[in-house]
Structure formats: C-alpha cells, structure tokens
Amino acid sequence: MQSSLPENLIKIENNLKSLTRTRSIYSFLSIAALIAVIYSGLIVAETGNATSIWVGLPKFFDYPVDLFVGSWEYGYRWNLLLLEYLPDLISTINMALFSTAMGTLLAFFLSIFSSRNLIKSKTTVLIFRRIMDICRSFPELVIALVLLYLLGKSALPAVIAIIIHTAGALGKLFSEAIENVDKNPIEGLESCGASWFTRIRFGVVTQALPLFLTYTILRFEINIRASTILGFVGAGGIGEQLYTNIQWKYEADTIAIMFLLVSTIIALDYLSSYWRKSLIGLKS
C-alpha cells in the first residue's frame, strides 16, 4: 500500500506521525506535572491542616445544619432579624460605593499618565505603571490591618485600603482600554489644534467610557465583598456583625446576615450583568 503512494505524501505522513508523537509526549508530561503538583499540594495541606481530609469531609454539613436548626428554634421572629441588620448592610454598601467612586477617580488619573499613546515621556509611563502595580499587589487586608492599628477601629481604614487597591486594579485596566482606542479621532482633533485636555476629553474618553463603566461596575461588586471581609477585622458594617454572631454562636442572627449578604451579592450580580450588557450594546 505504502509503496504505491507518491514520495512527498509519505514524507507528510511521517512528519505528521512524528508531530503527533511529540505532541502526545508533551501532553503526557503536562498531565504528569499537574498530578505531581496536586499530589504534593495535598501533602502540604494534609500536614498543615488541623483535621485530616477524611475526618473533615463527612463533617461538611455539620455547620450548615447547626445554623438551620438554630434558626428554626428561634421561631417566626427570624425575619425581624433581617430588618435589624439592614442598617449594617447599608453601611457596608456605603463603604464600598464611596471607595469605588474615589478609587475610580484616582484610577482615571493614574491611567492617563500610564498610557503610552497620551504621554510621550517613557519614564513617566514607567513610574506610574509601577505605582499602580504596587497599589494593586497589596491585598486590601494588609493595608487595612496596618491602618486599623494606626487609626483605630472605624470604617475609615477600610475605605482607604479599598481606594488604594481599586486605584491600582482599575488603573491598569483603564490604561489598557485607553491604549487600545482608535487613534484616528485623536489625530483628527490634533490636526484642528485641539489641546491635550480636549483630545483626551473628546478623543479618548468618548471611546473608552463604556469599557470604563463596565470595569467600574465589576469593581463595585468586588468591593462589596472586600468591605464585608474588612468588617471582620474591625472596620464595622455587616462583616463585624457576622463575626460577632459567629463567635457568640447566635445561629439565627448568623443565618440572617448570611441571607442578607448572599441576596445582595446575587442581586448585584444580576444588575451588573444587565448594565454591562446594555452598555456594550448586547441587550439580550
């Protein structure tokens, strides 16, 4: 059979075979590496963990069951607890909203100075990028913990921490969006003598605004989670209430707060995906 084929076809056939062989070796190696990572990781986890996985796994439902039983015993007044913790939820949302607004403002200025198509000086761009990298890399928790120690327990340290992180994270996305805008409008504005500010206002912002808003809404969602977590370490709001109630083992209160949190996050998730879709013109 083979001998009847033309020579170049045999060549192709052999080439294909060797390629397939290399490919399967590669995929075998990567799967082996994956398994090695998972296995060694599980060993690290098993040594570091207080409870072994086989002891812990059956106990997975213990806590949820405890919570539900506790709130069942609490009785019909449970839904009043939702009202009781509503102000805390609002203060957490307030923290997130304010710090998102301020962070976005900062991110906007940072991003303009770190976009290569707006700033000619390479050093400026580099410096501002590094500033954003550092702001972004610190987890909010680290900044918040240090500030909480310095400023005392209040919402302020959390707000500052979230602003710093948001400025870094959004600034990077914003500057990527700015660098990817169509440069024709900017050149057009330049040709009729527009100043640097006018070029940014009408050439860049108009193009990148939908993307900016999309990222900002996503960030707001993330920041609500972040401000809840920061409440755990003393920033107030619903996070702190959750922490106290868990410590005191008030099951009904705990589950009421969890319910409020989860429903807020789910509602925001739907809202933000709706906004996002309408912003980039994908109403579905």
Added chain:
Amino acid sequence: MNRSEIIKNYSDIVVTKFSSKMWSTFLVLGIIVYLIIAILSLDILQIHKKWSPERASLFALDTYAHKDHVTMKWSEPDDIIISFEGSRWSQYVGPYQKSDGLPERYPEWTSIGPEGETKISFKNGGFANLYDDKVTIENWPDTKETLVFRLDEQGKPYVENVDNLPKWIRVTENKIEVRPSLYERVQVYSKKVEVHRYNLGWNYFWFDFDSPLEPYGIWNAISLSFSGDRVDPNISNFSLLIQEFLNNDMWHHGQILWALLETIFMALLGTLLAALLGFPLAFFAAYNVTPFKFVRTILRRLFDTLRGIDFLIWSLIFLRAFGPGPFTGIFAIAITDTGTLGKLMSEAIENTEEKQQEGVESTGANKTLQHRFGIIPQILPIFISQTLYYLESNTRGAVIIGAMGAGGIGLQLLGAINTGTSWENVMYMSLLILGVVIFMDTMSAKVRRALIGDETLGAELQLAKMAKK
C-alpha cells in the same frame, strides 16, 4: 445656511434636548450630594484627629530600624542591662557590676567613663552618661552645656539647669523625655532610666541573637560552610547554617516560609480543582452541547449559588469542618471559582462558531469528537487566560482566607500586627506577599501571552467581542 437654519433643519443632532440636559445635571447633583453624605457618615473629616504622626513615624521607623535598650534602675544603679529591642532573651550583657568593668560581649558604643559611669555614645556625636545618682547628656546638638537629670526628695525626676532647655526635651511630672531626633531617646522615670539607640537595618535577620553563627555574619557563614572546620562538632557547617537560619527566633524564617508555601498551594490547588470541575460542567450547561433543558437549568442555578455565596461564607463553613489549615482555603477557593469558571466557560461555549463543529461533523466524526475538535480549540485560549487570571487573584484571596483562620501567611501577618511591636516582621511578611503576588502576576501575563498571542485587553472585553460575532 445660517445658524438658525442649521438648528431648525438638524435639530436632532445640534440641539441637546432639555430633558437630557436635566438628566446629566441631576446626575451630577446626585453624585455630589451622595459624596457629601458619605464623607460625613464615614467620618472622613475626623482623620486628622485619629492620625497621630508620632505614632505613625515610630511605627514606620520600627519597620526598617532596630533599637538597643540600656536600662538602669535607680534602686540598683550598679546593675545595667543592655539588650536588643528590650527583650529579656537577647541581652548583650546581663546585669553586670560596674566595678568589675565591662564584660566580654558589650556593644562598641558603650564604655566606662573616668568616674565609673557608663557612657553611651550616639550617632549625633553626643553622649548619655549613667551615674549612680544622676544622668547627664553632653555634647548634644543645639546645646553646648551638659544637662543633668536627678531625682528630688519625692522621687520625681527634674532637670538641674532649667534655663534655655532645648525644644526636644519634654518635662512632665513623672517623666523627662529627651528626643532630638527619631534615632536617639533618653527617658528618665522615677524608678528607672531607659536609653534607646536606633540603628538602620534589620538586625539578626540571618541568625538570631544566640546563634553560634551570629558573630560570623551571613557571608562568612556561607564561606564557612564550604570549609572543613566545624563550628559545632556534631553537625556540618552547611546544615548548621540552614538550621540556624530557619530556626531564627526573631524572624521565624522557617515558619513564615512554610506559611507562604501553604498560601501559594491554597491558591494553586484551589484554582486547579476549580478548573478541573468547572470545565466539564460548563459543557453540560451549554445549550449547543446539552440538549436537556432540565440539566442546563439545574447547573446554571448551581453555578449561581456557588458564586453568590461568597468565598467568605464558604470558608466559614469549611473552617468548621476541616479546622484551621490549607484545606479550608483550597475548598473555599475551589467551590467559589467552580461557579465562576463554569458560568464563564458555558457562555463561551455557547458563543463558539458552529461552522467548525459542522466541518468536523462532515468528516463523519461522532459527537464527542465534534466537541473535542470543534469546540475545545475555540474556547481553550479563553479558558487558560481566565484560569490564570483567577490564579493570580486567588493568591491575594488565599492571604485573606488565611487571616480569617485558614492559616498560612495571612494568619502570621495578623498575629504580627496584633502584637503591635514586631513591625519589622510585618514589613518582612508584607514584602514577601508583595513579591509572590507580583511574581504570579508577571508569570501569568507571560504564559498568557505565550499561549494566545498579544492579549492585552481584559477577559470581559474578549467575551463581549465573542458575543458580538
């Protein structure tokens, strides 16, 4: 055409409608009102009251400098204690008798003066002298005369020559504090005298105070490890070096590096598990792969629930089941991100082009092969870039879960901050976290670029682009 004609003919382009003008005005007004309310309700204006520059600068100093303490009790002026950071376990010299002269291990900045007083020299050229019944400071900047501090009959400290005291000496009823700059400090109490002398840098970073290798320094210790003469006859120099470094009592390198490893594995394993679970499940939630609406709806709601119950709450649940440790973090991350990745990937699968699948079908391939060669090549770049993105953000998340009780570097950091004294350790751990996060960030960006070309835009935009096709 004149102006009014243009306005008349093209009113829909040229003239801004009154209602839309009002809209933006109200929006701006609303934002301003909200910002005012927020600033008032969050106590932003009170920041200057809470912020104490003294405390902050002390804290900042402690992150990059260390201090030596010299303590003398008025009741036992003969016993002087010189210690590192005021710790009982790291005294250069225990209580020693002045009359016996300085013992062997004493810092080079202490000496015995002509009258048997202990002289402490500072970097500003001045001295603090501890006598049996008085403390003097001489040759300090801004003042040429020697200032003498003594105790009066009631045992309260006072300054002998009160005229023109420099500004940096604060005299209160029970205490005299001398602090010309951040780097030197003399405190005279009614019970004792405390002298703090600051030095730049992290001391005893490589080996702790009591380590046999401490006198050698790190470079000499490394070169020692290649030579035959053993410092400790029972153990080779190299293993001694490693052992002394990891068991450093002041910096806890071994403990901290292990905690860092735990955190990295939490992020890595959590993301891997999420990817392994979410990828196949996404196929069952996509309408162009799974024809059963029932299955799809259940999976969709499952993804929403997993994602909606925040990882904070998941980690609380797992914390109760597994106790503190990496498993809690791994499972909390894995469960949350299974939901997120599953949702994103099922949307990506639904947005793939049908033509490629049809092409594979036309060669007579069965359904499995169609999905393998028709869909997976299209979604693989998005899948990899998403997974890497989540790996990067989960590294930060793992630190947070750790601080809430799952262990790892987060818990170590929380502990160090709560002691309120070991700020240099806080700085060290923060820098380690920063390094790991930046490393993950750069690596994931590199891998992404190598795998899918120059992908600079965020994942969100990519999805939007795909959906537009």
